[in-house]
Amino acid sequence: MDTSQTAARDASVASAADIVREYGPFPGAPAIHGVTWDGGQVWAATGTRLLAIDPATGDAGRALERPCDAGTAFDGKHLYQIAEQRIDKIDPATGEVLASIPAPGHGFDSGLTWAEGSLWVGQYRDRKIHRIDPATGAIQRTIESKRFVTGVTWVDGQLWHGTWEGDDSDIRRIDPDSGEVLQQLRMPPGTGVSGLESDGADLFYAGGGASGKVRAVRRPK
Numbered sequence: 066m067d068t069s070q071t072a073a074r075d076a077s078v079a080s081a082a083d084i085v086r087e088y089g090p091f092p093g094a095p096a097i098h099g100v101t102w103d104g105g106q107v108w109a110a111t112g113t114r115l116l117a118i119d120p121a122t123g124d125a126g127r128a129l130e131r132p133c134d135a136g137t138a139f140d141g142k143h144l145y146q147i148a149e150q151r152i153d154k155i156d157p158a159t160g161e162v163l164a165s166i167p168a169p170g171h172g173f174d175s176g177l178t179w180a181e182g183s184l185w186v187g188q189y190r191d192r193k194i195h196r197i198d199p200a201t202g203a204i205q206r207t208i209e210s211k212r213f214v215t216g217v218t219w220v221d222g223q224l225w226h227g228t229w230e231g232d233d234s235d236i237r238r239i240d241p242d243s244g245e246v247l248q249q250l251r252m253p254p255g256t257g258v259s260g261l262e263s264d265g266a267d268l269f270y271a272g273g274g275a276s277g278k279v280r281a282v283r284r285p286k
Contacts, residue, residue, distance in 0.1 A: 078246055078247060078248050078249050079235075079249040079250075079251055080248075080249070080250060080251070080285070081250070081251055081253075082235070082236060082250040082251055082252050082253075082282050082283075083250075083282060083283040084252075084253075084256075084280050084281070084282055084283075085268070085281050085282070085283050086120075086123075086280070086281040087273075087278050087279070087280050087281075088107070088118055088120075088123040088278060088279040088280075088281075089109075089118075089123070089125075089273075089276075089277050089278040089279055090276065090277025090278055091109075091111070091116060091118075091125050091277060093111075093114070094109075094111035094112075094114065094116060094125075094277055095111070095112070095275070095277060096111060096112060096259075096274055096275045096277060097109050097110070097111060097259055097260065097272035097273050097274060097276070097277060097278065097279055098110040098111070098112065098133060098134055098135050098136070098137075098259055098260055098272060098274075099133065099135055099136035099137030099138075099146065099147065099176065099177055099216070099259070099260035099272065100137060100216065100259075100260035100261065100262050100270045100271070100272045100279055101137040101138050101139045101144065101177075101178070101260075101262045101270075102139065102262045102263070102264045102265070102270060103139045103144075103157065104265075106118060106119060106120070106126075107120055107262075107270050107279060108137055108139065108144060108157075109125075109137070109260070109272065109279050110133030110134070110135070110136075110137045110146060110147075110260065110272075111133065112132075112133060112134055113130065113131075113132065113133070114128045114129065114130055114131070114133070115128065115129040115131055115133050115137065115144065115146065115155075115160075116128050117129075117157075118279060120264075120270075120281070129155065129157070129160035130160065131146060131148070131153065131155060131160060131162070132146075132148035132149065132153075133146045133147075133148060134147065134148060134149065135147035135148075135174050135175055135176075135177070136174065136175060136176040136177025136178070136186065136187065136216065136217070136260060137177055137260060137262075138177045138178050138179040138184060138262075139157075139179060140179040140199070141179075143155060143156065143157065143163065144156075144157050145177060145179065145184060145199070146177075147168055147174050147177055147186075149168075149172055150167065150168055150171050150172040151165045151166065151167055151168055152165065152166050152167075152168050152177070152184065152186075152202065153165050154166075154199075164200075166197075166198075166199070166200070166201060166202035167202045168186065168202070169186055169188070169195045169197055169202065169204055170186065170188045170189075170191070173188065173189065173190065173191070174186050174187065174188060174189075175187040175188065175189040175214055175215050175216070175217075175259075176194075176214060176215055176216035176217035176218075176226060176227065176260060176261060177217070178216075178217050178218045178219060178261075178262060179199075180219035181219075182199075183196045183197060183198065183199060183205060184196070184197050184198075184199045185197075185217055185219065186217075187214035187215060187216065187217045187226060188214060189213050189214055189215065190213060191214075192209065192210045192211065192212060192213060192214060193207055193208065193209055193210065193214065194207070194208040194210065194214055194217055194224070194226065195207050195208075196208075208224070208239075208241055208242075208244060209244040210226065210228075210239060210244050211239075211244060211246060212228040212230060212237075213228055213229060213230050214226050214227070214228065215227035215228060215229050215234075215257075215258050215259050215260070215261065215272075216258060216259060216260040216261025216262065216271065216272060217261060218261050218262045218263045218269070219263070220263035220265060220284070223238050224238065224239055224240075224241045225237065225238045225239075225261065225263070225269070226239065226261065227258030227259065227260070227261040227271060228258065229257045229258055229259070229274070232254050232255050233254070234252045234256060234257045234258045235249050235250055235251045235252055235258070236249075236250040236252070236258060236261060236269060236271065236282060237249045237250070248285065250282065250285070252271075256273070256276075256280075257273060257274040257275075257276070258271045258272065258273075258274075259271075259272035259273065259274040260272030263284065266284075267283060267284050267286075268281050268282065268283060268284060269281070269282040269283075269284055270282075
């Protein structure tokens with residue numbers, strides 16, 4: 066498919082992102098990297114601290130002092146956090162690191178999510194998403210994307226990821242086998258998406274990079 070055909074196809078599945086709420090910026094948190102959802106709170110990685118944000122009030126009630134410079138995930142019990150070239154498994158109650166595995170991108174990793182018993186790791190410039198073994202870090206599967214990959218999430222069997230190139234950013238659903246773009250939620254110009262996570266219902270939580278904000282974006286039906 067040539068460039069014009071690709072652009073026409075992408076335009077046919079694109080719509081404006083519906084940003085329903087913004088949280089932050091937060092004191093002492095100059096940027097938002099990864100985000101995840103534990104069923105009650107939004108966790109946001111700020112570089113040196115993981116913040117637990119109440120989605121009803123926008124308040125960051127707790128903080129875990131941990132290196133956290135990229136994606137964040139939650140498996141129902143533990144947090145997982147990319148920190149440079151590794152992924153830490155963290156007790157959210159204490160902040161204790163229970164185990165660590167190598168990150169597949171060796172320091173060039175972006176998004177992170179948990180689904181189907183595995184971790185899924187975005188590779189920004191490689192335009193890939195790896196499924197990895199959460200115990201060993203071994204790559205089990207690789208999905209190709211059409212654009213740079215930031216945050217990544219699964220919801221209702223759908224694979225979504227954030228993109229961010231220059232002033233253009235979006236949230237897109239792709240076919241997990243072919244990488245074809247199925248839906249695209251375009252963010253306003255200059256509004257980036259770093260981390261991404263679904264709440265399992267009708268919202269995405271999107272990290273806003275250097276804006277220091279987390280944005281709630283409506284997931285289309």
